[in-house]
Amino acid sequence: MVSLIGGGGSFAPETSIDSTTELSGVWNVIVLNDPVNLMSYVTMVFKKVLGMSRGDAEVHMMEVHELGRSVVWTGEREKAETYLYQLQEWHLTAILEKNESSA
Amino acid sequence: MSRQLEFRLDADTIRPIVQYVRGFLLELGEELATPNGPPGDDEIMSDFWSRDLLNSQRKDIAAISELFDDDFMETGRATVDEEDADLVLKGCTVIRLKLRESTLASIDDELLESGELRLSELTNEQESGYGAYVLFASLQELIISRMNP
Numbered sequence: 001m002v003s004l005i006g007g008g009g010s011f012a013p014e015t016s017i018d019s020t021t022e023l024s025g026v027w028n029v030i031v032l033n034d035p036v037n038l039m040s041y042v043t044m045v046f047k048k049v050l051g052m053s054r055g056d057a058e059v060h061m062m063e064v065h066e067l068g069r070s071v072v073w074t075g076e077r078e079k080a081e082t083y084l085y086q087l088q089e090w091h092l093t094a095i096l097e098k099n100e101s102s103a
Numbered sequence: 104m105s106r107q108l109e110f111r112l113d114a115d116t117i118r119p120i121v122q123y124v125r126g127f128l129l130e131l132g133e134e135l136a137t138p139n140g141p142p143g144d145d146e147i148m149s150d151f152w153s154r155d156l157l158n159s160q161r162k163d164i165a166a167i168s169e170l171f172d173d174d175f176m177e178t179g180r181a182t183v184d185e186e187d188a189d190l191v192l193k194g195c196t197v198i199r200l201k202l203r204e205s206t207l208a209s210i211d212d213e214l215l216e217s218g219e220l221r222l223s224e225l226t227n228e229q230e231s232g233y234g235a236y237v238l239f240a241s242l243q244e245l246i247i248s249r250m251n252p
Contacts, residue, residue, distance in 0.1 A: 023143075034137075035212040036203045037196060038240060040247045044192075048251075081142055085152070088139040089159045091196040096142040 026099040027080040029073040033064050034093050045090045046072060049083060074099055106185040108249050110242075114179030120238055121171045123231040124198055127205075128168055132161050136200040163197050166190035188250045195239040206232030 031042075039061055046057035050073055063070035073083050080096055087094040134157075141152035166187050175181045183191050206228055207215060214220050215236070222230060 034200075035215070036199050038243055038247075041192065041196065041243055044247050044251050048189075084142055085155070088137070088156055090193055091137050091139075091160075091200060093137055093139060 023077045025077075026074060027077050028071045028097045028099050029080050029083045029087070030069050030095050030097055031060070031064050031072050031087060032093040032095065033068045037092065039065065042092065045087065045092060049086045049090065106250065108183045108185075108188070108246060109180065110183075110245065111178075111180045114175075114177065117179060117238070118176055120231055120234040121176065123228075124235045125168075125171075127201060128164055128198075131164050131197055131201055133157075135160060136197040160193075160197055163190050163194035167194035167198065170194075183246060183250075185250060188246050192243055192246055195243045198239050199236055202232045202236045207236060 042061045042064065043054070043057045046052045046060055047054065050057075052060065052072075060070045060072050072087075073080065077096075084094050084096050135153065139156065141149045143149075169187075170181050170183065170191060203215075210220065210229070210233075215233075218237070220233060222233075225233060
């Protein structure tokens with residue numbers, strides 16, 4: 001946190017800027033279940049977009065299918081947004097959530 | 104050398120199904136098939152994000168239109184080039200998502216997934232929609248198994 005205190009006497013406002021914005025920290029890319037996409041398709045998308053091995057892709061696909069959601073990637077915001085966009089481009093239902101456990 | 108996947112279907116059987124799908128391809132150029140959106144509530148980013156997704160979806164739809172063109176309607180024969188395979192795969196999903204939320208909206212997920220539908224209980228439109236739903240799933244399975252093993 002950075003604190004900027006003006007040097008202009010009593011008229012200078014005291015301001016503080018929180019350098020840790022809402023977008024910092026660790027983010028989860030989450031894929032949600034949908035009743036349309038084929039298991040083979042979801043597995044293939046995980047392999048293509050996230051570079052997963054077939055085994056990992058199938059584990060996450062089954063998690064989506066059985067639990068309704070799966071955290072498919074965790075990391076910094078910018079890259080999480082890139083993955084989110086790519087998964088959405090493949091028409092999977094995907095969202096970002098802040099990883100609170102890493103805070 | 105680029106690979107190709109050629110398939111042939113019975114033109115007379117498939118024609119009404121493809122005609123039915125063609126009816127809403129234009130619509131899919133104007134609205135996203137999924138309720139996806141940007142990760143935040145920044146309006147400018149949201150506009151760009153949705154516009155880019157829609158542009159991407161238009162390419163998917165264009166690939167499907169090209170695949171099931173007038174020549175296909177005559178012969179029932181079509182070819183997927185390797186470089187277009189991703190677009191066709193995505194286009195199939197767009198159409199299936201659209202069918203699921205429109206024509207097939209009243210049908211249970213389990214019934215659709217198992218394929219244990221009683222065709223006699225479907226309306227003509229639902230029958231065409233279901234035919235298309237199965238056709239595009241089969242095409243996806245075929246492309247994935249041959250080109251993305």
